[in-house]
Amino acid sequence: MNDEQRKKIDGIMAGMTCPKHFACAEKGFERLCKARDFGLDAYLECLEENPLSCPFAIPFGFSHFCQCPLRGYLARKLKK
Numbered sequence: 001m002n003d004e005q006r007k008k009i010d011g012i013m014a015g016m017t018c019p020k021h022f023a024c025a026e027k028g029f030e031r032l033c034k035a036r037d038f039g040l041d042a043y044l045e046c047l048e049e050n051p052l053s054c055p056f057a058i059p060f061g062f063s064h065f066c067q068c069p070l071r072g073y074l075a076r077k078l079k080k
Helices: 003-014 069-077
Strands: 044-046 057-060 063-066
Touching: 003 069, 044 069
Parallel strands: none
Antiparallel strands: 044 063, 057 063
């Protein structure tokens, strides 16, 4: 991760509240929830077995979307 990406991540984190206290960042983004980018700017597809345990998951039809801005950035820009 380069300095520009780290600054962007810091900015995203500063602008949001995380009920999990940014546990993903503490682990160096090595342990992330399962999600996939499918082309919507504000959402990822949540692939977790129990998505309703996450406050960022919203049900949509027979699936769930992830609306965590940090997770979205990581998926789109860092391919994580």
